[in-house]
Structure formats: structure tokens, C-alpha cells
Amino acid sequence: MSRHLDIDVAIVGGGLVGSSAALALRNMGFDVALLDKGFCGAQASGVNYGGVRRQGRPREQLPLSQRAHAVWPRLKELIGIDGEFLRSGHLKLARSEADMASLEAYAAEVADQGLDLELIGHNGLRERFPWIDGSILGASLCAGDGHANPRLVSAGFASAARRAGVHVLENTPVAGITRNGEGFALEAGTGTTLTAAIVINSAGAWADRFAADFGEPVPLTRIYPSMIVTEPLPPVMTVNIGIEGGGIYARQVERGNCVVGGERALPLADPDFSRPRGDGALAIMNRTAEVFPALRHAQAIRFWSGTEAAMPDRNPVIGFSGTTPGLIHAFGFTGAGFQIAPGVGEVLAELVRDGRTSTPIEAFSISRFSRPATSRPDQHRTSHGSGADQPPEPHNRGAHS
Incomplete structure (x- = not known):
């Protein structure tokens, strides 16, 4: 059976980053689809150690970590459970x-x-x-700092997103994403197609494939x-x-x-x-x-x-694509993404709504891995010459004022 969704934001990857972004965006009034090739929170987000720590992070991660630090005590009101956060x-x-x-x-x-x-x-x-x-x-x-149960927290954000009205599509692998006019066309699962103005690539250990498809290869391991x-x-x-x-x-x-x-x-x-x-x-x-x-x-x-997913400098990739308007990356947390993920979700929602965020993320730009380009992204995808610190216009369709 085929189905089609025309939405504001498509999020590829239903881990804690993707699901927290989906919930934040839905609370802003956006129509959102969250897609995962398996079950939301079943990969790194749900099987990690469960440490909720700021200590030991690189200095450039601390503003983001502090933002997430304010979210953890509010889990009960945000997703309906405390996730055994202590x-x-x-x-x-x-x-x-x-x-x-x-x-x-x-x-x-x-x-x-x-x-x-x-x-x-x-x-x-x-x-x-x-x-x-x-x-x-x-x-x-x-x-x-403290710790929590990743199995509860990761699934909890995805469940809260579903209750809020997010289209949560599990067991729906994304086969392809192409630039389509002012937005994107996605093929996923068996007979599922989507069109979206914005795509968030939060596909974890599988995110490098989507980045490379838009001319942004990264040294992800x-x-x-x-x-x-x-x-x-x-x-x-x-x-x-x-x-x-x-x-x-x-x-x-x-x-x-x-x-x-x-x-x-x-x-x-x-x-x-x-x-x-x-x-x-x-x-x-x-x-x-x-x-x-x-x-x-x-x-x-x-x-x-x-x-x-691990990056060689141990910092994640977070921010706008440097080649493709409307594409946002969020992956590569190198085993330290659990604590900061709820903060990343808020940042991604701000990037979609406002075209910018109040939290410094310049150090996480995907452009830090770029080499002098020898060719443009393929003709099926629209590209532009702006860097990752030059976002597309803010996207306000469906958003609350």
C-alpha cells in the first residue's frame, strides 16, 4: 500500500536527537515526520551507558551541554516519564x-x-x-551531573512526539532524498513518499551516506x-x-x-x-x-x-549544510551524545524556525571537513555557494508566532 505525506520537516533517524527535535518542532506548530529504519531509540540512543554528564566535555560543547542540563530535570513534564534520571x-x-x-x-x-x-x-x-x-x-x-535509563528516555521522546502529532514512521528506511524545487522528495519504506521543506539528517552511524549524497563527505567511523x-x-x-x-x-x-x-x-x-x-x-x-x-x-x-558514529575530532556535526538549502545535519556524537541530545533537539528546532540558534554551534559545522570542491553536487539537487554559517531563510510554515 502506498502513501504520501506533504510535511514541513522530515527527520531521518529516530534516535534521541531526532525524536527530541521532532517533539520540539511539533510543539512549535510544525508538521513533522520522524523516520527510522528500525525502531526509534533502538540504536546508540537506547543502548548507551546512560551517563548524563557535562564534566570532561571539550569547552566548545559546554554551552550546548548546559542547555541540555536544564532539560533533564523537566523530563516528566516534557515526555511524561522521568527516565530514571538521577x-x-x-x-x-x-x-x-x-x-x-x-x-x-x-x-x-x-x-x-x-x-x-x-x-x-x-x-x-x-x-x-x-x-x-x-x-x-x-x-x-x-x-x-548524573545518569538515566537510555532505554526509557529514548523511547519516551519518540512516544511523546507521536502523542503530540508527529508522524512517527518506524521500520521505514529512507532509500533516497533529492532536492525538489524549494524542498525535498524522500522515498522510504515500501511505497512511502514524502515531500518536505526541510530535512534533518540525524541518522547516526548511517548519516554519512546522506551527507555524501549532497556533496559533503565526512570522515565518520x-x-x-x-x-x-x-x-x-x-x-x-x-x-x-x-x-x-x-x-x-x-x-x-x-x-x-x-x-x-x-x-x-x-x-x-x-x-x-x-x-x-x-x-x-x-x-x-x-x-x-x-x-x-x-x-x-x-x-x-x-x-x-x-x-x-564517531568523528576524528570527537565533536559532532550540527548545523546547516554548506551545499544544500534546507538541509540540516546532526550526527557524530562519538559516544557522548546522550546528555546533550535534548539540547540539540531544541537547537535544531530553532534552526528550522528562525534560521539561527542562541546556542553557539560554529565549532560543529560540517564545513570543517570540506576540501576544495572539484565538482558541484549532481544535477538532481540544488546547490549554492554559501557556507554552513549562512543559513537559508527561516521557515515559518505552520509555526506558532
């Missing part, structure tokens, strides 16, 4: 003098960004967090983070844990299970999918037991992995 604090551990010096340098660098970081020495760490191994030299605490959850344990971890230099991240949920990560899974023959490595899972649990003695005899009851 403002537990995020504690980043230093295993060496060099690691501690790195934490101190970061705290100084971002002192004006509102993170309110607290540096804790060895003795203070032992007094306040006695469940951490005594060999840890010190830490940095961001008390306002795929990573496959791997997670483990333990049996329920008595309360141990009171904060979300990270380690300077990597190796382990861990948190404990209210029912007692501990979620830990720090290794990569193996891609399968179809690189859309992956499987946890047995040696990787063992390595994570051994490292976790060294740092948190209370977990030395914990039973691991479940393992999983997911597919995420």
Missing part, C-alpha cells in the same frame, strides 16, 4: 599524578562555564567515598561500545563514575544493578550490528573489581553493545 553527581577519578594534573587543568579551563567542579584530594576521597580503592589519588566532582550489568547489589555507588584517561565508567541504579563499560564490541559481518567480546567483558569486570572492591564477587547478568 542527579547523583559525576566523579572523575585520577589514578596518577599526571591524571590529577589533567583534572586540575580542565577545571581551570572551564571555570567560567558553570560546572562548579570540586577537586578532591586523596584523603578527602577516602573520607567521602570509602567504597573506592585507596590507590586512587584524587578526583574531580561535578555535583550537578563506527564504534561499538560494550556494556555489562550486574545482579542487584546493596547500595555501593553514590555517584556516576568516570576515570581520567578512560578504562572504566560505572553507575548503580536504584534497584541495585551496576552498569559498567569501557571496552568495544566486535562488529558482525553486517557492520550495522555487533556482539560483546568475552575477553572484553572479563577485562571490564576485572578493572571494575580493582577500583570498587565491593564488586569483586558481583555476578554479571547481561551484556550488550550498540553502533555509534
